[in-house]
Amino acid sequence: MQSETKSRIDKITTPTGHPLAVLRFEGDIASTSREAVLGLYQTLPKEETKTVLLDFTKVEYINSSGIAIVIQLLMEATNAGQKIAACGLSAHFTKVFTMVGITKYASLYASQEIALTAL
Amino acid sequence: MSESKATRVEVRLPSRLGYEKVAMSTAASVAKLVGLAPDRIEDLKTAVAEACINAIEHGNRMNENLSVGVVLQAESGALEVKVLDDGKGMRTQPRKPDIDRKMHGQEDPRGMGMFLMQALVDEAEWVPGVDGASSYVRLVIRLDKEA
Numbered sequence: 184m185q186s187e188t189k190s191r192i193d194k195i196t197t198p199t200g201h202p203l204a205v206l207r208f209e210g211d212i213a214s215t216s217r218e219a220v221l222g223l224y225q226t227l228p229k230e231e232t233k234t235v236l237l238d239f240t241k242v243e244y245i246n247s248s249g250i251a252i253v254i255q256l257l258m259e260a261t262n263a264g265q266k267i268a269a270c271g272l273s274a275h276f277t278k279v280f281t282m283v284g285i286t287k288y289a290s291l292y293a294s295q296e297i298a299l300t301a302l
Numbered sequence: 303m304s305e306s307k308a309t310r311v312e313v314r315l316p317s318r319l320g321y322e323k324v325a326m327s328t329a330a331s332v333a334k335l336v337g338l339a340p341d342r343i344e345d346l347k348t349a350v351a352e353a354c355i356n357a358i359e360h361g362n363r364m365n366e367n368l369s370v371g372v373v374l375q376a377e378s379g380a381l382e383v384k385v386l387d388d389g390k391g392m393r394t395q396p397r398k399p400d401i402d403r404k405m406h407g408q409e410d411p412r413g414m415g416m417f418l419m420q421a422l423v424d425e426a427e428w429v430p431g432v433d434g435a436s437s438y439v440r441l442v443i444r445l446d447k448e449a
Contacts, residue, residue: 258405
């Protein structure tokens with residue numbers, strides 16, 4: 184019943200020349216999304232990846248189990264000294280992420296374009 | 303569709319993760335019919351989803367022989383949602399997640415469902431079953447309040 188989480192990595196460069204890994208998610212972010220979210224993140228070489236952008240533009244449903252997986256990603260990234268940001272969340276999930284405190288550890292941007300100018 | 307009299311809708315879900323989305327869709331449809339604002343419908347959908355997930359995981363312990371009841375009732379300027387399961391009910395009150403403790407491994411990254419329910423609707427009440435089963439969570443969202 185839960186739609187499968189699809190995910191992929193795009194490596195791009197910001198307008199100021201900083202390399203960036205973008206993790207793009209599609210579908211639901213729920214308890215079944217561990218491999219698609221955390222597993223995919225863990226394939227990034229930590230030494231070479233200083234900034235990671237999580238793209239939720241094509242995500243329609245995130246529940247508390249999915250948020251917990253995002254928090255685990257943030258934990259690993261923080262321990263590795265990486266900067267994490269997120270883009271493409273709906274207004275509702277921007278509110279939810281803010282409520283649970285994620286904004287203390289990850290900046291949220293409306294779109295990838297806006298994120299790239301800020302990162 | 304203007305509602306001047308009580309509207310009651312009931313759904314029964316299998317105790318299987320993912321089926322909370324059926325309750326979300328139903329709640330969203332009823333909420334739209336009774337005139338809830340779009341941003342508040344999103345709040346309600348998340349609260350209902352979390353209530354159903356708790357009922358499936360904790361109340362019915364993923365036992366697919368048990369079902370989760372969802373009863374929506376619109377009356378007197380509010381939409382009430384009861385999510386019923388066969389568990390004993392929640393005895394603890396929701397606690398605001400401490401992101402610093404979670405980030406330092408001192409608190410389970412999960413366990414935010416009750417907090418989200420309480421934060422996203424106007425009233426959230428956990429009612430234990432009188433016979434140690436058939437407990438429910440009652441969520442109320444007022445139709446005239448902005449998010």
